[in-house]
Amino acid sequence: MRWGMVVNLIKCTRCHACIAACRIEHFLPMGMNWPRLIAWETDVPGEELTTIPVRCNQCKDAPCVEVCPAEATKKREDGIVYVDNDICVGCRYCIIACPYQNRTFLSRDKDPGYFPGYERTRFEKAGRKIYPHTVGTTEKCDFCMERIDAGLAKGLVPGKDREATPACVNTCQARALTFGDLDDPESEVSKLIKEKNAFQLHPEYGTDPSVYYIDGKIGNAPSNIAPREEQTASHMQHLSTMEERAKQIFGKK
Amino acid sequence: MAEKKIIKTTCKSCHGGCGVLVEVTDGVITHIEGNPDSTTRGTMCAKGLSSIQHIDNPYRIKHPYKRVGEKGEGKWKQISWDEALDTIAAKIKEASEKYGPWTVATSQGTGRGYNRYTHRFSRSMGSANVISPGYICHSPRIGLYGLITGYGRLYCDYHGWGGVFPKTQISWAKQLEISSADSELCNWYIKSLDYCKNLIIVDPRATAYTSRATLWLQIRPGTDAALALGMINIIIQEGLWDKEFVENWTYGFEELKKRAAEYPVDKVSEITWIPKEKIIQAARLFAQDTPGVIQIGSSLERQANCGQTLRAIINLLGITGNIERPGSMVSWVLPETGLIEDVFNEIPLTDEMRSHIYGGKEFKMGAARTCNPDTIIRDFNKGEKPIRVWISVGGQQIVHLASTKPVVEGLKKVDFLVQVDLFWGPMAEMADIVLPAAHWLEMDDIYDMHPRFMIEAHNKCVDPPGEAKSDAWIFNEIGRRVAPEYWFKDVETLLDHELRKAPTTWKKFSEKTISGCFGPDQVYYKYKTDYWRKGGGFPTPTGKMELYSTVLENLGYDPLPFFEEPGESPNSTPDLAREYPLVLTTGFRSPFYFLAQYRNIPWLRTFMEYPTMQINPKTAKELGIEDGDFVWIESPRGKIIQKARLFPGIDPRVVAATANWFYPEAPAQGFRGVFISNPNVLTNADHQDPMYGSPDLTCLICKVYKCKPEELKDPKFGDIFTKEHGGKPWAW
Numbered sequence: 001m002r003w004g005m006v007v008n009l010i011k012c013t014r015c016h017a018c019i020a021a022c023r024i025e026h027f028l029p030m031g032m033n034w035p036r037l038i039a040w041e042t043d044v045p046g047e048e049l050t051t052i053p054v055r056c057n058q059c060k061d062a063p064c065v066e067v068c069p070a071e072a073t074k075k076r077e078d079g080i081v082y083v084d085n086d087i088c089v090g091c092r093y094c095i096i097a098c099p100y101q102n103r104t105f106l107s108r109d110k111d112p113g114y115f116p117g118y119e120r121t122r123f124e125k126a127g128r129k130i131y132p133h134t135v136g137t138t139e140k141c142d143f144c145m146e147r148i149d150a151g152l153a154k155g156l157v158p159g160k161d162r163e164a165t166p167a168c169v170n171t172c173q174a175r176a177l178t179f180g181d182l183d184d185p186e187s188e189v190s191k192l193i194k195e196k197n198a199f200q201l202h203p204e205y206g207t208d209p210s211v212y213y214i215d216g217k218i219g220n221a222p223s224n225i226a227p228r229e230e231q232t233a234s235h236m237q238h239l240s241t242m243e244e245r246a247k248q249i250f251g252k253k
Numbered sequence: 254m255a256e257k258k259i260i261k262t263t264c265k266s267c268h269g270g271c272g273v274l275v276e277v278t279d280g281v282i283t284h285i286e287g288n289p290d291s292t293t294r295g296t297m298c299a300k301g302l303s304s305i306q307h308i309d310n311p312y313r314i315k316h317p318y319k320r321v322g323e324k325g326e327g328k329w330k331q332i333s334w335d336e337a338l339d340t341i342a343a344k345i346k347e348a349s350e351k352y353g354p355w356t357v358a359t360s361q362g363t364g365r366g367y368n369r370y371t372h373r374f375s376r377s378m379g380s381a382n383v384i385s386p387g388y389i390c391h392s393p394r395i396g397l398y399g400l401i402t403g404y405g406r407l408y409c410d411y412h413g414w415g416g417v418f419p420k421t422q423i424s425w426a427k428q429l430e431i432s433s434a435d436s437e438l439c440n441w442y443i444k445s446l447d448y449c450k451n452l453i454i455v456d457p458r459a460t461a462y463t464s465r466a467t468l469w470l471q472i473r474p475g476t477d478a479a480l481a482l483g484m485i486n487i488i489i490q491e492g493l494w495d496k497e498f499v500e501n502w503t504y505g506f507e508e509l510k511k512r513a514a515e516y517p518v519d520k521v522s523e524i525t526w527i528p529k530e531k532i533i534q535a536a537r538l539f540a541q542d543t544p545g546v547i548q549i550g551s552s553l554e555r556q557a558n559c560g561q562t563l564r565a566i567i568n569l570l571g572i573t574g575n576i577e578r579p580g581s582m583v584s585w586v587l588p589e590t591g592l593i594e595d596v597f598n599e600i601p602l603t604d605e606m607r608s609h610i611y612g613g614k615e616f617k618m619g620a621a622r623t624c625n626p627d628t629i630i631r632d633f634n635k636g637e638k639p640i641r642v643w644i645s646v647g648g649q650q651i652v653h654l655a656s657t658k659p660v661v662e663g664l665k666k667v668d669f670l671v672q673v674d675l676f677w678g679p680m681a682e683m684a685d686i687v688l689p690a691a692h693w694l695e696m697d698d699i700y701d702m703h704p705r706f707m708i709e710a711h712n713k714c715v716d717p718p719g720e721a722k723s724d725a726w727i728f729n730e731i732g733r734r735v736a737p738e739y740w741f742k743d744v745e746t747l748l749d750h751e752l753r754k755a756p757t758t759w760k761k762f763s764e765k766t767i768s769g770c771f772g773p774d775q776v777y778y779k780y781k782t783d784y785w786r787k788g789g790g791f792p793t794p795t796g797k798m799e800l801y802s803t804v805l806e807n808l809g810y811d812p813l814p815f816f817e818e819p820g821e822s823p824n825s826t827p828d829l830a831r832e833y834p835l836v837l838t839t840g841f842r843s844p845f846y847f848l849a850q851y852r853n854i855p856w857l858r859t860f861m862e863y864p865t866m867q868i869n870p871k872t873a874k875e876l877g878i879e880d881g882d883f884v885w886i887e888s889p890r891g892k893i894i895q896k897a898r899l900f901p902g903i904d905p906r907v908v909a910a911t912a913n914w915f916y917p918e919a920p921a922q923g924f925r926g927v928f929i930s931n932p933n934v935l936t937n938a939d940h941q942d943p944m945y946g947s948p949d950l951t952c953l954i955c956k957v958y959k960c961k962p963e964e965l966k967d968p969k970f971g972d973i974f975t976k977e978h979g980g981k982p983w984a985w
C-alpha cells in the first residue's frame with residue numbers, strides 16, 4: 001500500500017480552497033501553509049505563467065528522512081512521510097534537504113495568532129488542544145494521516161470514503177484532487193496515472209514523489225518548467241513576509 | 254467529556270448556499286466542512302471555510318454605536334439597542350411625516366438572503382426607494398429574461414435532470430468556477446463540464462478555465478453586444494438557426510435578421526478585437542452543438558450598454574432554440590414554499606410609491622422595484638435632499654457606486670444614515686448609527702440564494718459577538734416600531750410566515766435545511782403546455798418569445814438589440830484615448846474575496862494582500878513596470894494605486910484592475926482607504942444604460958505609470974505601502 005495523489009491541472013481552478021481546508025483541519029498557525037499554490041513558468045504560448053498546487057510529495061526516496069539526525073522525520077509502511085514533533089530538534093536539515101521546499105519551520109514569529117496583540121480566538125485555543133503545534137520544530141503535509149488511520153480503523157477506504165480521505169481532496173469543488181493507493185492498479189489514482197500519462201514535478205531530483213499531475217499544459221518534460229531558483233524566490237517570499245504583514249494588518253494598533 | 258455536536262447549516266459567504274457541517278465542541282466551533290449530503294456534495298471554497306475567522310474577530314462591530322464626531326472622523330459612543338431602535342424609528346417617522354415616506358431609503362449589499370427584508374421593510378413604510386446593487390448585478394438579467402418568461406427567469410440547466418447536459422457552454426464574463434453567483438452554481442457547473450463538448454469562454458483575460466476551453470474569445474471590454482449580434486448574423490447567414498423553434502415560438506425574426514445584418518463579421522472583429530475565424534467558429538459551435546447554455550457574468554451589467562447587450566445574448570439563445578430544452582436555459586419550478594419574494598410582494602407597490610422612485614422616469618426597466626442611486630447622488634450634489642433617512646444593510650455603496658468623490662460628498666449630505674454591518678467599513682464610517690450584524694454562523698434564517706429552485710436554512714451554531722443580531726431581527730424590530738401591521742412578534746414567527754405556503758414551520762425546516770424542486774420535478778418545454786398560457790406559448794404580449802420586444806418598444810426603447818461603444822473608449826473618445834491609451838477593465842473575480850468583502854479575514858488576505866492590476870509583460874516593459882511594482886492607474890476622474898502583476902494572459906492594450914477595494918485596516922479618516930485603490934475613483938456615473946441606469950464600471954480607459962517610492966510614503970496612506978516587501982507579490 002502506498003498512498004498517492006493525482007492533481008488535475010486543467011480542472012484545478014486555483015481557488016485555494018485546499019489550503020483553507022488544510023488550515024482548518026490542522027488548526028494551522030498564521031505563518032504556516034502545508035499545501036500551497038506556487039507560481040510556475042511554462043513554455044506554453046499565451047500561458048507562460050501559471051500557478052500549481054503543491055504539497056509534500058511523500059517521496060519514496062525522501063532525502064528529508066535520510067538527513068534527519070534525530071530520526072524525527074519518518075516514513076511509514078504506507079509511504080507517508082511525517083514528522084514526529086515530540087522528537088524534532090529543530091535543526092532544519094530537512095528543510096535544506098527537501099528539494100521541493102515543502103517544509104516549514106515553525107518559528108515563534110510564524111505563530112503570532114490570527115489577530116496579533118489580541119486574545120487568541122476560541123477556535124485557535126481549542127485547536128491547540130486538539131492539534132498541538134510545537135514552536136521550534138518543522139512541519140509539513142502528512143496526507144492527513146490521522147484521517148486515514150481513523151478511517152481505516154472503521155473499515156473505510158481512503159480516497160473513496162470521505163471520512164478516510166484528506167481534507168483538501170474533500171473540499172475541492174473542481175474535483176481536481178484524487179487520492180488513493182498507488183500500489184493498487186485498480187485504484188482511481190493508478191488508473192489516472194496510467195491513462196493520462198501523469199508526471200511528477202522535477203523527477204530529475206530522483207525522489208520519486210507520490211503526488212502526480214495530469215492534464216496540465218505545463219509541458220511534460222521537466223526542462224519546460226521554471227528553474228528552481230525562480231520557484232524558490234516566490235515561495236520563500238510568500239512565507240517570509242506573511243507573519244510580519246499579518247501583524248501589520250491585523251495586529252493591535 | 255467534551256460535548257460535541259454537528260450542526261447542519263448553509264454558507265452564504267458568496268451566493269452559493271453550499272451545505273455545511275459545523276462541529277461545535279463545548280460551545281466553540283472546532284471544525285467547518287462541506288456537507289456531503291447536500292447539493293454541493295461536501296465541497297466548500299476558501300471564502301466559506303475561512304468564515305471561522307469571523308468568529309472572535311476583534312474587528313467585528315459588537316454593539317450599537319452613535320456617531321459623536323464628524324462623518325468619517327471615527328468618533329463613536331456605544332448606545333443600547335433600545336436607544337438605537339427608538340432613535341431610528343423616530344427619525345423615520347419624522348422624515349415620513351414632514352417630507353414623505355419616499356425620502357426614507359433602504360439600501361443593501363448584493364442579495365445575500367436579506368433582499369426580502371429590505372424590500373418588505375421599505376414597502377411597509379410606504380417607500381419604493383430601495384437602493385440595491387442589483388442594477389449592476391443580476392437585476393438586468395432578471396428583468397430582461399422576465400420579458401420572455403415572466404417570473405420564471407432563465408437559468409443554465411447543467412444538472413442533467415432532463416437526461417442531457419449542455420453540449421456547448423458559453424461562459425460569458427463569468428468565472429463561475431471560483432464563486433457561485435447570480436443563481437448559478439459553481440459546483441454544478443464544474444461537474445457538467447465533464448459532459449460538455451465545447452466550452453467557449455468570453456473574457457478579456459485568461460481565466461482559470463481558458464486553458465480548459467475549446468475556444469477563448471479574448472474580447473475588448475464593453476463590446477459584448479457586437480459579438481452577440483455578430484454571432485446571430487453568422488448563424489442566420491449560414492442558415493443554422495433552429496427553424497422549428499423560431500418559426501413556431503418566436504416573434505420578430507425577420508426584424509432581428511435585418512438588425513443583425515448590420516454586424517458583419519469583419520466589422521465585429523474590428524470592434525471586439527477577436528479574430529474573425531474565432532467568432533465564426535463560436536457561432537457555428539453554439540448553433541450546431543446543441544443544447545447549449547450561456548452563463549452571463551455581472552461584468553456585462555456594469556456597462557452602459559448593458560440592457561441591449563443582454564437582449565442580444567438572449568436573442569442568440571432564442572434563435573438557437575436554447576430555451577426550455579433539457580440542457581439549455583430553463584426557468585425553474587419553485588420549491589413548495591413558493592416564491593420567497595412574496596415576503597415583500599404581498600405588500601404591493603402603489604402608484605404613489607412608484608411615482609417617487611428616483612430615476613424611475615428615466616430608467617424604466619430598473620425602476621421595476623428599485624431606484625437609481627446615481628440619480629440620488631447627483632441630486633444631493635445639486636443641493637437637493639432626495640433622501641432624509643437612509644437605512645443601509647451590508648452593502649458598501651461608497652465602494653461600488655461610480656465616481657467615489659461625488660459619492661462621498663453626496664452621502665455626507667444625508668441627514669440620517671444607519672449602517673448594519675459585521676465590520677467597520679466605509680459606509681459605517683459615514684453613518685449616524687451603526688448596528689452590529691450577526692454572521693451566518695451566528696443566525697437562524699432562511700437563505701434564498703436569489704430566487705431559484707430552492708431555499709435553505711442557516712442554523713445558528715454560536716452566539717453572535719457582544720450584542721450583534723441577525724438581519725431578520727433588526728428589520729423586524731425597526732419594522733415593529735414604524736409599521737407594526739406588517740411585522741411580527743419575533744423572528745421565529747417571521748420565519749414561519751415566510752414558509753407558510755409549504756406549509757411548514759421554521760423548526761421543521763431548520764432540521765431539513767433545504768427545500769427545492771430538483772430532478773424530475775422540474776418541467777421543461779413549458780411553452781408547449783398550459784404552464785404559462787392556455788394552449789401553449791410564452792407569457793408575453795404576443796404569446797411568443799419576443800426577439801423583437803413589444804414591451805421595450807412600448808416603453809420607448811429600441812425593441813431590437815444594438816451595440817454602442819462604452820462612454821470612453823479608443824473608438825468613442827479617440828482624443829481622450831491619446832492621453833489615456835489603455836483600456837481598463839475591473840470586472841474580474843478573485844477566488845478569495847466576494848466583492849468588497851473579506852479583506853479583514855487574515856487567511857483570505859494572505860492570498861492577495863494588495864489589489865492587483867494585471868498587465869501584459871510587453872506593455873509593462875514599455876512603461877518600465879516590473880512584476881510587483883506599485884503603479885498609478887489614472888483616468889480623467891482621478892488616480893489609484895494597485896500592485897502590478899505581469900500577466901501574459903491579457904491583451905497588451907488592456908489592463909485589469911481589482912474592483913471594490915478598500916483597506917479595513919486603514920484609519921476611519923478617509924473612509925477606510927476608499928480613495929486609495931478602488932477603481933471607482935476612476936469611473937464615471939454620467940454615462941448610463943437607458944434601461945437600467947448601469948454606468949460603465951468595467952470598461953473605461955486609463956493610463957498607467959509607476960509610483961515613485963516617496964509617493965508611497967505619503968502620510969495619507971498611513972503604513973499601507975511602507976513595509977518593505979521585496980520584489981514580487983505573493984504567489985497566488
Ligand code: SF4
Nearest residue numbers: 012013015016018172
Ligand atoms: S481546491 Fe482544488 S481547484 Fe482549488 S486550488 Fe485546490 S486543487 Fe485547485
Ligand code: SF4
Nearest residue numbers: 056057059062064098
Ligand atoms: S517533498 Fe520534501 S518533505 Fe516531502 S517527502 Fe519529499 S523531500 Fe520530504
Ligand code: SF4
Nearest residue numbers: 022141143144166168
Ligand atoms: S493531504 Fe491533508 S495535510 Fe496534506 S495538504 Fe491536504 S489537507 Fe493538508
Ligand code: SF4
Nearest residue numbers: 264267269270271301
Ligand atoms: S462557494 Fe460560496 S456558499 Fe460555497 S463555500 Fe464558497 S462562499 Fe460559501
